[in-house]
Amino acid sequence: MPRSRRRRDADVSRREILDAAEELFSQRGYERATLSQIGRRAGVSTGLPTYFFGGKDALYRAVLERLIAEREARLEPLAARAIRSFERTGDRRAALELLISSYIDFLRERPALVRLMGREALDGARHLAPGPRHSVAVASAIERIAGAGGADLDQLMITTVALCFFPLEHNDTMLAAMGRDAMSDEFAAARKRHVVDVLERVLAAS
Amino acid sequence: MPRSRRRRDADVSRREILDAAEELFSQRGYERATLSQIGRRAGVSTGLPTYFFGGKDALYRAVLERLIAEREARLEPLAARAIRSFERTGDRRAALELLISSYIDFLRERPALVRLMGREALDGARHLAPGPRHSVAVASAIERIAGAGGADLDQLMITTVALCFFPLEHNDTMLAAMGRDAMSDEFAAARKRHVVDVLERVLAAS
DNA sequence: GCGAACTTACTGTTCGTTCAGTTAGTTGTC
DNA sequence: GACAACTAACTGAACGAACAGTAAGTTCGC
Numbered sequence: 001m002p003r004s005r006r007r008r009d010a011d012v013s014r015r016e017i018l019d020a021a022e023e024l025f026s027q028r029g030y031e032r033a034t035l036s037q038i039g040r041r042a043g044v045s046t047g048l049p050t051y052f053f054g055g056k057d058a059l060y061r062a063v064l065e066r067l068i069a070e071r072e073a074r075l076e077p078l079a080a081r082a083i084r085s086f087e088r089t090g091d092r093r094a095a096l097e098l099l100i101s102s103y104i105d106f107l108r109e110r111p112a113l114v115r116l117m118g119r120e121a122l123d124g125a126r127h128l129a130p131g132p133r134h135s136v137a138v139a140s141a142i143e144r145i146a147g148a149g150g151a152d153l154d155q156l157m158i159t160t161v162a163l164c165f166f167p168l169e170h171n172d173t174m175l176a177a178m179g180r181d182a183m184s185d186e187f188a189a190a191r192k193r194h195v196v197d198v199l200e201r202v203l204a205a206s
Numbered sequence: 207m208p209r210s211r212r213r214r215d216a217d218v219s220r221r222e223i224l225d226a227a228e229e230l231f232s233q234r235g236y237e238r239a240t241l242s243q244i245g246r247r248a249g250v251s252t253g254l255p256t257y258f259f260g261g262k263d264a265l266y267r268a269v270l271e272r273l274i275a276e277r278e279a280r281l282e283p284l285a286a287r288a289i290r291s292f293e294r295t296g297d298r299r300a301a302l303e304l305l306i307s308s309y310i311d312f313l314r315e316r317p318a319l320v321r322l323m324g325r326e327a328l329d330g331a332r333h334l335a336p337g338p339r340h341s342v343a344v345a346s347a348i349e350r351i352a353g354a355g356g357a358d359l360d361q362l363m364i365t366t367v368a369l370c371f372f373p374l375e376h377n378d379t380m381l382a383a384m385g386r387d388a389m390s391d392e393f394a395a396a397r398k399r400h401v402v403d404v405l406e407r408v409l410a411a412s
Numbered sequence: 413g414c415g416a417a418c419t420t421a422c423t424g425t426t427c428g429t430t431c432a433g434t435t436a437g438t439t440g441t442c
Numbered sequence: 443g444a445c446a447a448c449t450a451a452c453t454g455a456a457c458g459a460a461c462a463g464t465a466a467g468t469t470c471g472c
Contacts, residue, residue: 035462048418122324125378159400161372163368166364170367241427262427415471416469426460428458429458434453441447
């Protein structure tokens with residue numbers, strides 16, 4: 001952890017605290033991550049996270065907000081591309097491939113999102129602001145690609161998120177017991193193919 | 207919480223402590239459930255859980271073991287019935303309906319299993335014994351019903367568990383934001399139909 | 413030199429564990 | 443069948459560790 005930054009820069013410190021907190025909250029959970037550990041990993045003192053963010057709870061909320069904002073910023077343009085491609089060519093499989101591939105890749109890049117969302121779900125969404133909890137970009141793309149078919153759109157949305165989310169969420173238990181690693185490139189490629197197959201068949205039938 | 211039992215009965219006390227611990231661990235998580243709360247809910251003192259189980263960690267492990275044993279005891283005969291039915295009649299959809307319906311119903315009856323497994327997955331399976339982490343009964347039934355088709359069996363297994371598990375796991379976040387309740391009878395019925403549709407189509411194509 | 417960034421020592425609280433003591437239940441003895 | 447001797451169940455107060463929050467003090471950038 002190189003300390004080669006300008007000695008005092010509130011913006012840099014804030015970001016490094018958020019990075020450290022994201023890592024520790026997602027790996028150890030809220031209670032077992034301490035402010036001292038977060039400070040140490042960020043290269044600052046115990047008291048600075050509270051000084052900047054107001055307290056442990058507020059810091060946790062800030063981590064979540066940053067992750068969710070980043071998710072939408074990353075997925076929105078890709079989902080829009082998938083929609084445009086589908087509406088221009090009518091090729092449902094190609095559109096699904098683009099969408100699912102982007103989604104799974106993002107989740108693999110930012111595993112903290114999967115872990116923190118899983119923790120929020122189990123803790124009754126204590127720290128989550130009201131509003132949609134899954135990506136609105138992915139949701140609207142699925143809606144457009146599904147078309148006006150009679151299929152239950154909510155079920156389809158739950159299934160899509162479940163298929164992409166679950167392997168990463170349960171990587172340390174179910175996947176590990178199977179000798180698979182959801183973070184590996186091989187597994188991700190096989191998973192993408194499988195998910196696209198599933199969704200394509202479901203949509204074709206409706 | 208009626209206190210009408212024989213004044214001293216270790217077996218009853220053990221069971222009531224396990225019940226209380228299952229409830230509190232699954233709802234609040236390991237760290238936020240205290241031994242005093244567990245004792246109070248079980249109608250015993252602060253010290254008794256440790257006296258019987260050796261400590262908080264060991265109590266948590268005992269809760270998990272009991273849940274997993276109960277899962278297998280409940281699902282094994284139903285999965286066997288599904289396999290027999292499929293091998294006698296060749297009716298894949300009927301077999302899937304029986305299997306998926308049993309699985310989802312069990313998860314709804316014992317939501318603590320879903321919650322605790324979710325927590326274990328996020329905490330690196332700290333308290334879980336080695337070995338398979340999903341129901342071996344459901345797994346073997348899926349294997350038999352899928353037949354020797356070329357489909358990737360691991361992917362199919364992950365998908366099956368994900369489709370049934372995920373709505374309950376994320377009931378407080380994603381489902382709540384959609385205005386759905388995974389514990390309700392209507393949602394469960396719709397979900398069962400959807401999951402069977404998905405699996406049937408995937409298997410039919412392979 | 414002033415204000416913001418940052419540290420460090422400290423406070424109050426929470427909680428798991430321990431253990432000395434108490435009581436209910438059982439066994440053996442006559 | 444009653445009474446003593448003994449065991450196991452159970453209590454609750456006390457201890458010590460861990461930790462979030464605080465505030466007084468220090469240092470840096472401008």
